[in-house]
Amino acid sequence: MSRSGPDRQRLGAKLGTRPLAERYACAIVRFRHLVVTLWVAVAAVSWFLPEFSQERSGGIEGLVPRDTPAVAAERRALELFGFPLLGRTVIVQHDPAGLSPYAQAESVALAMGLIRGQYADSGPLLGALPLTNSLGLVSSGERGTAVLTYMLMPPTTGFTHQMLATEHFAERHLGPEDAYVGVTGSVPARVQQQRIVEEYLPLVEIATITAIALIVCVNFRSIAAPLLTLLVAGLAFAVTIRLAATVAGLLGVPIPAELEPLLVALQLGIVTDYVIFFLSGLRVRLADGASRLEAARDSTVRFGRIVMVAGITVAAGTAALLVTRSQLFRAFGPGMALAVLVGLAVAVTLVPALMAIAGRWLLWPSLPGRPVVLPGPGDVRPVTRRRFVHVMRVMTCTRPAAAVLFTCALGLVLAALPLGGIRLGLDFVGSLPADDPVRKAASAAQQAFAPGVLSPTVVLLEGENIADRREEMAALGALLRKEPGVAGVIGPGERPSLADVGILVAEQRHAARYLVILDDEPLGAAAIETVNRLQNRLPGMLLRAGLPEAVVSMSGDTAIASHVVEETTSDLARVAVAAILVNLLMLIVFLRALVAPLYLLTCSVLSLAASLGLTVLLFQSVLEYAGLTFYVPFAAGVLLVALGSDYNIFGIGRVWEEARRYSLRDAIIVAVPESTRAITAAGVALAVSFGLLAIVPLRPFRELAFTMAMGILLDVIVVRSLMLPTLLTLVGRGSGWPGPAFRRRASALNHY
Structure with a gap:
């Protein structure tokens, strides 16, 4: 029942003498x-x-400031080498019965072609780094069954664009005979x-x-x-x-x-x-x-x-x-x-x-x-x-x-x-449903290599003519490989062909980098502990390898997650x-x-x-x-x-x-x-x-x-x-x- 006119007038007259809560309530009701x-x-x-924008921030590098040591090291490597070594988008080829030598060789040829700019339809792809488990560089239970190709792109490329460009490239150049499984990595997982x-x-x-x-x-x-x-x-x-x-x-x-x-x-x-x-x-x-x-x-x-x-x-x-x-x-x-x-x-x-x-x-x-x-x-x-x-x-x-x-x-x-x-910890791939195609491709890659293969850690060395000291760099790679929690290392001493094309060694010969593959989920607590331990032990390893004057830094998803x-x-x-x-x-x-x-x-x-x-x-x-x-x-x-x-x-x-x-x-x-x-x-x-x-x-x-x-x-x-x-x-x-x-x-x- 509503109030009459006089009632409302009396209500208004009383407002000035009532507590604030009551005056507010009377005003709302009136x-x-x-x-x-x-x-x-x-x-x-x-x-x-x-x-809300559909293209949202969300990669792990978007969780930290740009002056974070791991992000700064990644940017520094980009300046020295011209393109990143970290491929957060990965093409997976896997056949548990054995991958043909032709398919393995073709993946290497595709990577070299990208680096040399031979593909006009490559879009943002600057290059690729193929990794096969037939070489035994990563400790795993399989041999000769898989190839992973890390797709190298400018870090400013949008995540969705990175994933679509990689899928487009794989679909155009890989067929059923290549045992193509899919595209995975931290960027596709985030997408x-x-x-x-x-x-x-x-x-x-x-x-x-x-x-x-x-x-x-x-x-x-x-x-x-x-x-x-x-x-x-x-x-x-x-x-x-x-x-x-x-x-x-x-x-x-x-x-x-x-x-x-x-x-x-x-x-x-x-x-x-x-x-x-x-x-x-x-x-x-x-x-x-x-x-x-x-x-x-x-x-x-x-x-x-x-x-x-x-x-x-x-x-x-x-x-x-x-x-x-x-x-x-x-x-x-x-x-x-x-x-x-x-x-x-x-x-x-x-x-x-x-x-x-x-x-x-x-x-x-x-x-x-x-x-x-x-x-x-x-x-x-x-x-x-x-x-x-x-x-x-x-x-x-x-x-x-x-x-x-x-x-x-x-x-x-x-x-x-x-x-x-x-x-x-922080696990992008592992958080996906088991039937997700990105998760399935990741499982195949981890089965053929090691759990940390999708997001390797990069160790960057800088020093005068450091690239000419192959023995010392090989010794450092061996020391890294012996560390607990490390499943494999790809460095200048082990892969001279990659060093020759400027992937692992800078053209000016003053910088080199190693790809360290961990034995645990790369964004999990165990992998973070491994990276923290490596960070603390690297000065001593440089001294034992004969590179005490080298400046070292680490980048990668695990380093950022740390x-x-x-x-x-x-x-x-x-x-x-x-x-x-x-x-x-x-x-x-x-x-x-x-x-x-x-x-x-x-x-x-x-x-x-x-x-x-x-x-x-x-x-x-x-x-x-x-x-x-x-x-x-x-x-x-x-x-x-x-x-x-x-x-x-x-x-x-x-x-x-x-x-x-x-x-x-x-x-x-x-x-x-x-x-x-x-x-x-x-x-x-x-x-x-x-x-x-x-x-x-x-x-x-x-x-x-x-x-x-x-x-x-x-x-x-x-x-x-x-x-x-x-x-x-x-x-x-x-x-x-x-x-x-x-x-x-x-x-x-x-x-x-």
Whole structure:
């Protein structure tokens, strides 16, 4: 029922004397139609903004600055030799029964022809480096069965262009008699990853939308509530995805392929959380007999401030990734913060406006009735979950509270123990599905040679006339070959023909380079350890080989991955401090206390450690992965700490409100059962939203999906439902120190 003219005038006259939250709620309710119109206009304008670019950054060299030692060494080699030795795109020929000598010779002839510019249709191809396993240069279980041809192209060539040019060349010059398997390597793998993300993104969106609709439908026993949730979440996502592309274009920041599915999960989950809380407040007030406008206003007053603080906390927490030096994280942070802020803006404006317009029809067909009421001090408070009230009465006694808290903390600590064995890596090829053509070609190459054959490491030597010292260079190659984790070495001393054409030795004779093939996945943790060990031992090997004056540097995907992992690990302390301080500050400001924010944040960190420990246990111990994708623990960590503070604000905020009229124990008994249903529904929706990232058949998405879903469920079920009330019980009024959160009140709720 709408207000009459005099009622509206009286409402406006009172606004100046009311608290800010109430004035805001009254304004949104009063101008509800204008709010809806403005958001429709925003959605229409955003439709004309650019979408995410299809050609995205994503190669491993795009994850680090250009002045990184490994990248600088690659650029230096390009200056000295005129073309790169690193071929991140590889043609694979493999016949387990034996590859004909003609096919092997033809691969060498094709490579020499490319180097000499004999093929007019070669496009960006500058040359090629053929490698056959018939020479025994790489230790493997096969001999004479395969040829790999590393395609050499300018590093500025786009990834898709590199892959298409290589496939075109192979199809024109290789036939069935050449046992052509396919094209693989880190560049084709990255192209395939992007294609898979784009292919499965609509499925992720549909599955997430369906799951959220079902969760909201069951929670409110309504079919209208899911429609509101999806309308608001869809609007927020449509605006965010185009606004993010526009901002990235203006700033010249590349958008990682992994970001868009993450934005889908984050924003749909966050917006669903906020809608659930607003609708819960609407349902309670309508059940109390309030009018449509009063219920919308009171729900906005009750949850608006909490939602606002919670959203800003999550946005600030994700923005903490800006303190890192990693280009990937610096792209993730603003994108996720933008998604949260847009979702927050829609939630605190459009949702109250629609509640004021539609009222109880948003809960149709399960229109709210009168709840069970229990007497309180001086008023009547609705308590809709009587059985949980009895549980809270037991849990708020000292001994049961201590037992529950100890059991929960012990369980989380035990779950976190595997975290000590975490190993970080980055495997583009290995993350692809087993039936992917790039993965199949990679498997054939690794079977015929060694696991690291697709992304060799280059050792660059510089020195006066160093190319004329063949014996010393051969000795260095022998020393490299003896190192643990090295499957083979191709150097000037072993392949003089390649040195003669300028592939391994520069024409000026002042530089030479070695191709080192590792015995492990080139971007895995074991290969990174091998490269780090080689980096430390190279000065000593140069001395033993008789080349002490040579200047040495290393390049290649493994060397770059080593820098990425090292940089990420060093960023851990910086990100952890920034994220914890941001979330702690928001909790302190919101609660006007210091003690409660400290133990609440400690619980969130403990829950995060437990989820990461379970992730390590599953993927490294059970599934036997070589290591977790390097960015998964850190992205999940920042998100889980921020979302943990989000639920802290929702959970303890209700206790703080009830503590204004009840004793602390009675406030817990009233507030926790009342908020548990909404928090549980919101947490399950968010966990499902992130968990459905596992639909994308790429290893990093499945690692992230499990970590996020497990972390959110632990936070909602263990921390929020069990540890929060027990900690408040045991710490008591000290939780509000030093602020005036609690004052001694008369005992209330004496019978349940």
